[in-house]
Amino acid sequence: MNHCPSHQPPKVSALPTAVLVGKEYWRSLDELFDKPEYREWLEREFPNQASEWLGGTVSRRRALQLMAASLGLAGLAGCRRPDYPILPYTKTPESVLPGLPTSYATTIHRPGSAFPVLVETQEGRPTKIEGNPLHPWSQGATDLQAQAAVLDLYDPDRSREVMLTGQPSTWQAFDAFAETHISGLFERRGQGLHFLSEDVSSPALRLLREHLRQVLPEAVWHVHEAMGSENVDHGAALAFGKPLTPTYRFQNADVIVSLGSDFLGVEDGAVANTRAFAERRKVEDSLAPMNRLYVVENHPTTTGGMADHRLRLPASQLQEYMLALARELLSRTRQDQGSDNPSSKLVKSIVGVGSPVPLPSGWVREVATDLLAARGRSLILAGQQQPTLVHGLAHLLNAELGNLGNTVLLRERPEERIKSLGELTESMRRGEVGTLVVLGSNPVYDAPSDLEFGVVLKRVPHTIQLGLYPDETSAVCAWHLPMAHFFECWGDAETADGTYSPVQPLIAPLFGGRSALEIVARLCRYETTEPYEIVQSSFRRRTDLGMEAFRQFLHDGVLHDSAWPIVNAAPDWAALTRAVEEGEKRTADVGPNNLELSFHADRRLFDGRFANNGWLQETPDPLTKLTWDNAAILSPATARLSGVTTGDVLELNLAGRTLQAPACVLPGQADYSISLPLGFGRTRAGRVGNGVGCNPYRLRTTALLNMGVGVQLRKTGRTHRLACTQDHGSMQGRDLVRSLTLQEYRDLPAAQASAESNSLPLYNPAALDGQHQWCMVIDLNQFTGCSACVVACQSENNIPIVGKDEVLRGREMHWIRVDRYFTGSADDPGVAHQPVACVHCENAPCETVCPVNAAVHSPEGLNLQVYNRCIGTRYCANNCPYKVRHFNWFDYNQRPLDQLLAGPLAEKGMPELLQMQKNPDVTVRMRGVMEKCTYCVQRIERGKTGARLEAAGSAAYSIPDGTIVPACAQACPAQAIIFGDLSDPNSRVAQAKHRTRNYDLLGELGTRPRTSYQGRVRNPNPRLAATELVEEEDG
């Protein structure tokens, strides 16, 4: 087709005629959209249309109108090309070849941050998301939510039209309303006008806010995030006197202590963190020593799973641990100084507060020793939701250990006066809010329940909500405006460290949505309402660079070195001492009679914004392995105490508010601490997300935002079926995930490595005589279990979701599953993750048993599944020792998931919107056939074709190592998955296969898998390990 990809961005109109045709369609459609007649025609059902013809009253004019409309629709279906020059990030800049995807750089907004991506488009349809390799926050990798974002674009439940008090309206009607309404506001200098947005870090929006302050100085801007970073800001403000933004350099850290920080999981920047962290877990390649990670947390997290030492503590005791660590460290760093110095005062105040909780002694002493031994190369991290004091003390200790400037960088960002949701609610209660504009936020769902936001909102005379979905908040607002998806509009963004990146449209708005920039510009009468121009102004203002640089900015998807300046700061000892003294004195401790409840962001749905994304709903949580649900997570000891088993519905009562939630007993959870993932229990998320799970926001109040002590637990006697994809957590004494300590690994004799299965194949093995021999190595030492690969694979390979009922039956379709095993004791286990996809056995058990030759081997070592040959005997899946084959039990692609059992009576056909997401290079499978990982054979073939073309027809061609990357490996933030050609001895896979910790899963069966694993190497602190052992024996 005819996209406009070029290094030199031409205006669309400057392209050859072929392009113009498409553009003309587009233009006419644009015009048609605005015509009331067209709208009228569009909204009428087709059968009614027949009356026009039957009646014989069709005028010439009407007939032409209808023809024009159908022409317009033809344009709609075929060419949804945005109307602006977009700079592609592509291998073939001169032109786009049909059938070859083109990538564009853009950015996804995250709370207070952003995530830079490249979006693969197939002739104008975004189909796949990859990380932006030029941007430091991605380096080519992505996280789970970024991978799934493309599905939101095509969500049929997205808001499709402007609504006024629940009735369909039009943009024209809204514009007319806005015009008159704003005139009144301008007369009152904006008094009574309040904006509520998500924490969108966009310089363009900042520009508009500045303009707003000038023209409507009385207008107030509020920001609300359910999982916001206020505590991080307040903590920095406490420690340094100003809200500096800390960013971390894990690649420099030898010893990391994390206090409830899931920096490899749900916290912002996890992709970059994981990359930097994993860099120091590479046992063989890295010159720097392997790092050591201590994690103190109440609920198992991805980060906790990677820990060398993990301490389970109730969330309310993390602060105690921080105080104890601070006391230990400070008394050892400053012991030679007098009692007058600020350090001694702080230690004294800590002693004064007293610690009611006995902490494992080794955990304070030995961790402190380890930290002191690594001054300047250590790092103490506090989780985003940790109290201000914990953040403050973490900063102080980092400063004390000389980590500032080495592992912790403090950045100063432009300050802006923004108010909170609490302040907005106060104003609303006082009746000061005349007009409330909600931009994307959904406070009726996710605000602390004591604010009663939904109730108070009804008192506001004029409410306007711009949202991607008709959600809980739009149900209460007068106006609901469809928001353009971030793949449909212009904008810009900054990651939390200030690195600047663009938001480019990849497709014209599917449902005629507008962006927040457009709405705000209109409301504050900015010089233009064109987001493109606003973004350009914003770029000029932030960078003082010209258009040439702007083009490069769009092309790269990042402005290099644009992060906020690094500043030096000294900790404010006095303020921290005061904070310790004024801190809450703990009276009752968490225990069998005083349970604690903590809230945390769900690893998939985050705070609930992704609730209508089927891919995320069906991704199993890496720890609980739950899909389509959240649950109250209890430790086995707590469960025994309360007589609860997994699936029991509990009634939780926290400070008078109650919630019914199913229980999930999870080893590794702190005793007497119950965790509830947020993000579920939506009532107006859409067809996918409605009524899935329970809504913990109902228990969450301003005072008990992140945790509450004293929760009452009652069994209701009912049970709830939890769709868990893995019921067994024990390895049953089988060496599936192999694990060593660093010392054991170093002592391992090299000879042991080449112990290979020498079993003889029953049949003549397939001739593996291809030019390439593809294989994969998965490094379990770097693999965190983040599950980005699962959704990357789903997105690349057109894997359907199957719904909760089917997951309950064990029929999930993911080609990669992340196995989770517990090791050690049931109460305090270690966690091991292992991704398993088809391992492409050279002696594949599936191939010999298929009666119709649908499972065959390629000369390049790929185990191929021929869909149109498969008749679905399922013998191959039965005989697969790895159980990686997935059967299409129903026509998952063709039938609505709630009508699978209705068979031929169900609706048939895939909605056109969902068809647009599909990867054209991969077959969409029908029911009755088996499918499984192909090593992304479409990418292999594309790579080979490219190499052959480059070799200009000569038979000898070579593919440089790393050119062909399967979707899972490309997405992996930890670079745990390596793919390549075994016949090239210099390839990374070939090298990795020679390592001593390389092993074949179930290799003793003689299957000779092409995917091998690299054993985990842990780096425990021998002295702490010794004390833990002693305490365990004592206990």
Add this chain to the structure above:
Amino acid sequence: MNQPIVEPLLDGQQDRHSRVLEGQDYHRLTEQICGIVERPVPRWWWPAFLTSLTTASGALFAAAYLISTGVGVWGENQPVGWAFDITNFVFWVGIGHAGTLISAILFLLRQKWRTSINRFAEAMTLFAVACAGVYPLIHVGRVWMAWFLAPVPNANAIWPNFRSPLLWDVFAVSTYATVSLLFWYVGMIPDLASLRDRAVTRPRQVIYGILALGWRGSGQHWHHYEIAYLLLAGLATPLVVSVHTIVSFDFATSVIPGWHTTIFPPYFVAGAIFSGFAMVLTLMIPARELFGLKDLVTDQHLDKMAKVLLATSLMVGYAYGVELFTAWYSVNLYERFAFQNRLFGPLAWGYAIMVLCNVAFPQLLWLQRVRGSVWALFVISILVNVGMWFERFVIIVGSLERDFLPSSWGQFIPTWVDLLQMVGVFGLFSTLMLLFLRFLPMVALSEVKATLPTRPSDFKAGYAVDEREHVASRVKEVRVS
């Protein structure tokens, strides 16, 4: 080697009296057996037939729903890709062993007592194989593509995969069905001729006339018939062993612990004979009551079948024991776990049912009293049927539920479609059985007559009854020499 052949012949005269009760003669026998087909249907037949037909239509409905909607309407999942479908397939194929065994092997071994039950058992075999054939066909994901299993020359040069035991199954079962059908039909020709000759209505004359293939009972006919029958018996004999051996290969050649077992071929064959004899007993006991055939299918017959049941039960029990021993002796982690799981895992109840029904209860057959009690035999035969069903279920589902990677362990829960399909196929079986009883001679007249004591008056009927004895003694002579 010659002993078993010679001995029954030597004591043949004495044996005849115990085989068929006194007072039976050719005419009465013909009246008795042909009468069943010729007289109006007994009162119970229609209700029984309609019930069976209704149940069978349940199977049709379940299959139609399955094919139109997807295999997902069954309870199968990942990792249990086969459950009720293959369990029932193996169950029915197993039952289908008794007929051919009784007809062919016992014929070759000159076990004369078989004559009054072989027709019935062969019919049961055929219907059981038909029921078994339903499952492999409908269990595939794309039934309309099932012809890929056949080696049809095509432009793509794609052959079926001859390494796959599933393909061996296709050939083994279809061969077995064909040979069994021929054997059954050929054996029935003289009796069909009797029915033709006795027919009083035109349609009966025509239909039985066509089926009898022009049989006139001449010496020539008998001569060819006997040789054909002998040849077919020779052909069918290896099939009795091969079919279930190959069915067991479906499991034995796989890698799944609990399936991958070298003892499976003999174990499965013994189990098949065991279940086949049990099913013959289950069906024969009520049939001989209902049709008044106690003088043909005597208590002696039941006693002999009970003894076979006991013998095969011991073989099956031995196999169960050896399996466990081998698992322990192998020191293979997965193998040991698979059997530990079979004994104590989630399907332990199924294993208990299997051992009780297949090994424990049949031990009662050591007692003469139990073997002599029709009711006890009936109950035990049904228990054996149940036990053998569970044996297949425990092996197939139990092994799949928990194999190598604990992460992918699962559980199978049947749906209503699974159950309806299973019950419906039983309905299909009883429908076919009832039709057989109604329209075809359920006892091999000519063969039974051959065993009756010869009296001059019998020759009035004009049957050359001793032909068979002559053929047999010729065989004996050849073998002795």
